[in-house]
Every structure is written in structure tokens, then in C-alpha cells.
Amino acid sequence: MTNKKITIREVATQAGVSISTVSQYMNKRFDYMGTETRKRIESAIRELDYQPNVVARSLKVKNTRTIGIVVANILHNFSTEVIRAIEDECHNQGFSTIICNADDEPEKERKYLNTLLSKQVDGLILFPTGGNIEIHQKLADESFPMVFIDRIIKEMTVDSVLLDNHRAIDVAVEHLIENGYERIAILTSSLLQNVTPRIERIEGFQMAMKNRGLPMHPEYVKGMEIKDLNRGLKRLYSLKQPPDAFIAGNDLTLMEILKFASEEGKQIGREMGLVTIDEVDFAKVYAPPLSTIAQPTFEMGRQAASLLLNKVRGDVAEPPRIHRYAPQLNARASSRKH
Amino acid sequence: MTNKKITIREVATQAGVSISTVSQYMNKRFDYMGTETRKRIESAIRELDYQPNVVARSLKVKNTRTIGIVVANILHNFSTEVIRAIEDECHNQGFSTIICNADDEPEKERKYLNTLLSKQVDGLILFPTGGNIEIHQKLADESFPMVFIDRIIKEMTVDSVLLDNHRAIDVAVEHLIENGYERIAILTSSLLQNVTPRIERIEGFQMAMKNRGLPMHPEYVKGMEIKDLNRGLKRLYSLKQPPDAFIAGNDLTLMEILKFASEEGKQIGREMGLVTIDEVDFAKVYAPPLSTIAQPTFEMGRQAASLLLNKVRGDVAEPPRIHRYAPQLNARASSRKH
DNA sequence: CTGTTAGCGCCTTCAG
DNA sequence: CTGAAGGCGCTAACAG
Numbered sequence: 001m002t003n004k005k006i007t008i009r010e011v012a013t014q015a016g017v018s019i020s021t022v023s024q025y026m027n028k029r030f031d032y033m034g035t036e037t038r039k040r041i042e043s044a045i046r047e048l049d050y051q052p053n054v055v056a057r058s059l060k061v062k063n064t065r066t067i068g069i070v071v072a073n074i075l076h077n078f079s080t081e082v083i084r085a086i087e088d089e090c091h092n093q094g095f096s097t098i099i100c101n102a103d104d105e106p107e108k109e110r111k112y113l114n115t116l117l118s119k120q121v122d123g124l125i126l127f128p129t130g131g132n133i134e135i136h137q138k139l140a141d142e143s144f145p146m147v148f149i150d151r152i153i154k155e156m157t158v159d160s161v162l163l164d165n166h167r168a169i170d171v172a173v174e175h176l177i178e179n180g181y182e183r184i185a186i187l188t189s190s191l192l193q194n195v196t197p198r199i200e201r202i203e204g205f206q207m208a209m210k211n212r213g214l215p216m217h218p219e220y221v222k223g224m225e226i227k228d229l230n231r232g233l234k235r236l237y238s239l240k241q242p243p244d245a246f247i248a249g250n251d252l253t254l255m256e257i258l259k260f261a262s263e264e265g266k267q268i269g270r271e272m273g274l275v276t277i278d279e280v281d282f283a284k285v286y287a288p289p290l291s292t293i294a295q296p297t298f299e300m301g302r303q304a305a306s307l308l309l310n311k312v313r314g315d316v317a318e319p320p321r322i323h324r325y326a327p328q329l330n331a332r333a334s335s336r337k338h
Numbered sequence: 339m340t341n342k343k344i345t346i347r348e349v350a351t352q353a354g355v356s357i358s359t360v361s362q363y364m365n366k367r368f369d370y371m372g373t374e375t376r377k378r379i380e381s382a383i384r385e386l387d388y389q390p391n392v393v394a395r396s397l398k399v400k401n402t403r404t405i406g407i408v409v410a411n412i413l414h415n416f417s418t419e420v421i422r423a424i425e426d427e428c429h430n431q432g433f434s435t436i437i438c439n440a441d442d443e444p445e446k447e448r449k450y451l452n453t454l455l456s457k458q459v460d461g462l463i464l465f466p467t468g469g470n471i472e473i474h475q476k477l478a479d480e481s482f483p484m485v486f487i488d489r490i491i492k493e494m495t496v497d498s499v500l501l502d503n504h505r506a507i508d509v510a511v512e513h514l515i516e517n518g519y520e521r522i523a524i525l526t527s528s529l530l531q532n533v534t535p536r537i538e539r540i541e542g543f544q545m546a547m548k549n550r551g552l553p554m555h556p557e558y559v560k561g562m563e564i565k566d567l568n569r570g571l572k573r574l575y576s577l578k579q580p581p582d583a584f585i586a587g588n589d590l591t592l593m594e595i596l597k598f599a600s601e602e603g604k605q606i607g608r609e610m611g612l613v614t615i616d617e618v619d620f621a622k623v624y625a626p627p628l629s630t631i632a633q634p635t636f637e638m639g640r641q642a643a644s645l646l647l648n649k650v651r652g653d654v655a656e657p658p659r660i661h662r663y664a665p666q667l668n669a670r671a672s673s674r675k676h
Numbered sequence: 677c678t679g680t681t682a683g684c685g686c687c688t689t690c691a692g
Numbered sequence: 693c694t695g696a697a698g699g700c701g702c703t704a705a706c707a708g
Contacts, residue, residue, distance in 0.1 A: 019685095058393050099437060115392075282593070
């Protein structure tokens with residue numbers, strides 16, 4: 001609190017030049033600056049340990065070199081990884097990030113959006129909750145730099161980065177069938193809004209089954225809250241024909257399935273084939289190792305950041321579109337019957 | 339980009355009052371404001387959809403309601419959890435956070451510290467790399483609001499929040515011995531600087547063994563880079579007396595041990611007792627479930643944030659000190675021989 | 677109860 | 693090549 005911040009003015013007097021000259025120097029406009037002057041400024045800065053005040057600068061230049069991220073729910077490993085990639089890319093390009101976790105609550109999302117905007121962020125990367133379409137629309141109309149991740153909002157044409165969910169499920173189904181499983185169920189968490197990945201994954205499942213001429217048991221398709229999943233699993237096993245394989249729609253779902261298997265003593269792989277969407281860090285060391293359909297989270301995050309920063313810089317390349325990423329199958333023992 | 343930002347001035351004219359009146363309103367100083375005026379301002383704000391420019395405000399009031407976090411290495415699950423708790427607490431108190439990952443590189447840490455300071459953050463929460471003591475010292479001298487997490491810097495008296503590492507290891511050793519293990523090894527990752535947890539955990543191990551009159555095999559204490567751990571484990575198993583139990587110093591170390599066990603077909607629990615420091619999400623569903631010594635990450639993060647925000651607000655309570663947190667043993671099957 | 681005034685720290689023409 | 697002047701959007705006395 002004591003720190004009497006030293007400003008550009010101090011530097012100027014110390015160096016014996018005018019304020020604007022120092023400003024020129026700070027902005028690397030030394031085209032016509034005397035080498036002598038320059039040296040003096042340099043040493044003044046060093047002696048005083050001058051740190052320019054970015055807030056003041058931002059007010060003037062009308063950009064903050066900060067971007068805002070609001071994530072629907074940071075508990076998903078997927079979100080964490082993507083965000084990490086976004087941060088990396090932004091930092092590499094000289095931007096800071098402010099991350100907000102909406103906790104799947106649209107009101108929180110709205111609140112964070114407002115504070116981020118008040119803070120004059122230069123752009124926004126959103127994992128939308130789905131509950132604030134009007135705001136998103138308004139921002140889009142103002143062509144405020146923005147990109148969506150993981151979820152799309154149909155009514156809107158905004159650059160959106162997400163997995164090819166249909167394909168992901170198709171790969172999972174194909175893989176399980178090749179490994180001799182016959183009665184495949186899909187479980188995923190049910191969020192209240194129209195969550196893109198969940199919907200597309202269930203669509204994808206229906207298509208995958210139909211394309212292969214396989215029967216669809218409606219009971220085999222479950223979208224329910226995480227906390228109810230255990231109950232759902234029990235019900236499935238009380239059927240006369242329980243499933244012999246599961247696709248977990250995401251990491252949180254996976255955890256419930258694993259917990260269930262361990263509690264009920266089900267042998268994963270042998271009597272219970274398992275493939276999960278999203279890589280988890282312990283997949284390789286689990287016993288048995290878990291088969292996963294990984295999203296290229298790093299690449300997706302990098303891409304989202306890069307798209308956004310181009311917009312921020314005004315380098316508008318192509319018109320906004322949906323960027324789909326290919327799923328990657330990591331076949332391991334949890335989907336091998338023998 | 340098109341958005342002609344509307345400012346307090348527009349609101350003032352629209353409402354037919356002066357700028358400062360609007361400012362008063364925004365800052366909730368309506369003590370002496372006419373109900374009439376107030377209403378007019380309210381509707382002007384609504385019609386115009388006015389969002390105050392926080393940057394301008396910050397320049398004036400000299401605070402940004404933003405705090406900076408720089409974490410030595412975000413790859414540790416521990417860091418992620420603590421940061422999440424910090425963010426929660428900060429958001430609850432109306433503060434934003436900017437997170438930077440130093441990647442264990444002191445230069446990066448220094449760079450981030452500087453940009454954070456330039457951005458005029460009101461305070462700093464650091465998981466110090468250990469390579470920038472001078473800067474930390476300088477900030478401490480200026481009594482810049484700051485708190486350390488996970489690591490302490492001996493030379494400095496700054497509020498620091500961390501695990502009671504000696505106790506954590508003592509608990510682990512005690513637990514393994516009670517379960518019939520006799521030759522306990524401890525593995526941890528070796529970062530180049532003097533990383534507090536690593537050092538204290540090894541100290542703690544030595545103390546725990548000595549206090550129980552147990553012999554210490556120097557080969558049983560390994561601090562090495564994650565990538566070399568596999569080699570270290572192989573070496574341990576080539577001894578005539580290999581260990582019968584392991585303490586993993588952190589989550590990354592744990593992963594290496596699990597990978598090793600799975601590759602070499604070692605039965606965790608039976609022939610290889612295992613306790614790890616730090617809870618991991620899959621501990622409960624692993625086969626066998628993993629015994630962990632959890633740090634109260636949520637509480638630690640909350641506390642760190644709360645200490646910091648008190649400083650920021652000038653509510654200086656007690657003098658800075660080290661806040662030690664009690665480890666919590668989650669005894670599960672990985673540390674049961676039978 | 678409301679308006680006037682003077683900056684916060686920095687940037688940017690525009691003269692010199 | 694350098695300095696003077698004006699202003700970014702908002703706040704905070706201080707007068708009225």
C-alpha cells in the first residue's frame with residue numbers, strides 16, 4: 001500500500017525529456033529518436049523500476065489485451081483441458097484471460113458476462129449454458145469478438161469449436177461391436193438446457209444403431225442427472241436382457257459407471273464392455289485400462305483462441321462457421337471381452 | 339467492433355441530470371437524491387443498456403477488484419482444486435481472478451508477475467517457483483497484498499497456506515505399518531528449486547522412521563523427475579530387499595507408480611502397499627481403491643483468498659504467519675495386505 | 677439535492 | 693527529433 005507508484009512523468013523528468021517522448025519509447029516508436037535520448041530513457045526506466053500502468057493505457061487505447069472465458073461447468077475434465085490450451089495460446093500472443101465458471105447456472109453466466117464486458121475484455125470464449133441466447137445474440141449483432149466451444153446455438157452463426165459427436169459415437173459403437181458386444185447402452189448426464197453434446201451423442205447413437213440394422217431398446221438410452229445415474233444403472237441390470245456394454249457420455253458419467261461396477265462387483269471388459277467419451281488421466285493405468293474416445297482438447301482450445309484473437313485484431317478471415325473435430329479412439333482393455 | 343459504447347455522459351443527458359449525479363447513483367450514494375431523479379436515471383440506464391466502464395473507474399479509484407494468481411505448475415491436481423476454491427471465494431466477494439501458469443519456470447513467473455502488476459491487480463496469490471525471491475521480497479517490503487500457497491520462502495514473513503507435511507507423512511507411515519508393511523519407500527518428484535513440500539515430506543519420512551526406531555534405507559527415498567521415476571522403481575525392485583510399500587509424494591508420482599504396477603503386473607495392496615499424498619478423483623473407483631492423504635484443498639484455497647482479500651481491503655488482522663493444514667487419511671484397499 | 681471542476685496515467689496529433 | 697495540449701470515462705470534493 002505504501003508503494004508510491006512511479007509514473008511516466010517521473011521517468012520523463014528523470015530522463016530530462018518530455019512525457020510524450022517516453023511514451024514513444026514505450027511503444028517502440030524510436031524511428032526518429034536520438035540514440036542519446038533513448039539511452040537516457042532506458043536508464044531512467046531501469047533506475048526507477050518503472051512499470052507502465054496498463055489500466056491507464058487501456059482507457060486510452062480502448063483495448064485491454066484481456067479475453068474472458070466463461071465455462072458452463074468447469075468440473076468436466078474436458079473444460080479444464082480446453083481452457084488450459086486457450087490460456088497457453090492467449091499468453092503466447094500476449095493476452096491475459098479471466099476465467100469464470102457458470103456452474104451450469106444461466107444467471108451466473110449472465111452476471112459474469114456483464115462483469116467481463118464492463119472490464120472491457122477484447123473478446124469472449126464461451127461454453128454456453130444455453131440460457132442466455134438473447135445476450136449472445138446481441139453480442140453477435142454488435143459483432144463483438146466471440147467464439148463458442150462444445151455447444152452450438154442453432155439460431156446463431158458464431159464460430160463454434162466442437163467434437164464431431166455423431167462420428168464419436170459411431171466409432172464407439174463400431175468398436176464395441178467388433179469386440180463382440182451385442183447389447184450396447186449409452187448413458188449421459190442430463191443438463192436441463194439443450195446441451196449440444198448430449199443431444200448429438202444420443203442422436204449419433206440412434207443413427208449408429210440404425211445404420212447397422214441393430215435394434216434400439218429405448219431403456220438403453222439414458223440421459224439423467226449424475227446423481228441419479230446409479231439408480232439408472234441398477235434398473236438396467238434388472239432388465240431380463242441387461243446391456244453387455246456401455247458408452248459413457250462424458251467423464252462424470254464414467255465415474256458413476258466405475259463406481260457402480262466396483263460396488264456391484266461387475267468385471268469391466270469381460271461382462272461389461274466400456275468405452276467413454278473424453279480421455280481421463282487414469283485411463284491407461286486403470287485395471288483394466290479404459291477405452292476412450294478422446295477429443296483433441298488441446299487443438300480445440302488452441303483453435304478457439306486463435307480464431308478469437310484474429311477477430312480481436314480485426315484479421316477477419318472466413319465467415320463464422322462450425323469447426324468440427326475428429327474423435328480419436330484409444331482402444332484399451334475395457335472394451336475387450338477376452 | 340461497431341458498438342458505439344454508451345457512456346455515463348449519454349445517460350446523464352438522457353436522464354436530464356449531470357454526469358456526477360449519475361455517478362452518485364452508480365455508486366449507490368442516493369442519500370440525498372430525489373426519488374424523481376433516481377427514477378429518471380434508472381430508466382435512462384435501462385433504455386440505453388448502460389454498462390459502466392470499469393477500466394475508467396479503476397484508473398480513478400486505484401483498484402481493479404482483480405487479483406492475480408500465479409501457480410508454479412497447474413498440472414498438479416492439487417493446484418487446480420485450490421485455484422478453484424480461490425476463484426469461488428473471490429467471485430463471492432466481487433473480485434475477478436487472472437490465473438497464470440509458470441510451468442515451473444522462474445522466468446515465466448517473473449514475466450507474469452510483471453504483467454499482473456502492470457494490470458494493477460489488487461493482490462497476488464502465489465504458488466512460488468522459488469526462483470524469484472528478490473521480487474517477492476520487494477513486494478513484501480512494499481507490503482503489497484500477497485499470500486503464498488504450498489510453498490514457503492524461509493527468508494520471508496508472508497502469510498503462507500500449506501499442508502502439515504511432516505504430519506502427513508507420519509500418518510502415512512503409521513498407517514502402512516499398522517497394516518503390516520515393513521519396508522516403506524517414498525517417491526516424489528524432484529523439482530530443481532527448493533520445493534517446500536518435497537523437502538518437508540522427505541524430512542517427515544526420516545523423522546517418522548526414526549521416531550519408530552525403524553531403519554532407513556537411503557535407496558528407499560527417491561526424489562527424481564517424473565520421467566525418471568520408472569527407472570527408479572525398476573531399480574528398487576532389483577534390490578535384494580525391495581520395498582513392500584510406497585508413499586507417493588504427489589499425484590504425478592502416483593501415476594507413475596500405477597503405470598509401473600500395471601506394466602509389471604504387481605498387485606497393489608497385496609504385494610505393494612500404496613498410500614498417496616493428494617486425493618485424486620479416481621481413488622475411490624480404482625481397483626483396488628487407493629488410500630490417500632488428502633489435503634483440504636477447498637479450505638486452503640478459501641483461506642488463502644480470504645486472507646488476501648482482507649489485506650486488500652486494509653483489514654489487517656494478525657501479523658503474517660504460516661497456516662498449516664491437517665492432512666486427512668482416507669484409508670482404502672491399496673494399503674491393506676489381505 | 678445537483679452541477680462544476682479537476683484530475684487518474686497514458687497516448688496522439690500537431691506544431692516547433 | 694521533441695514537447696504542448698486535449699481527452700479516454702469516471703470519481704470526488706466543493707460549491708451552489
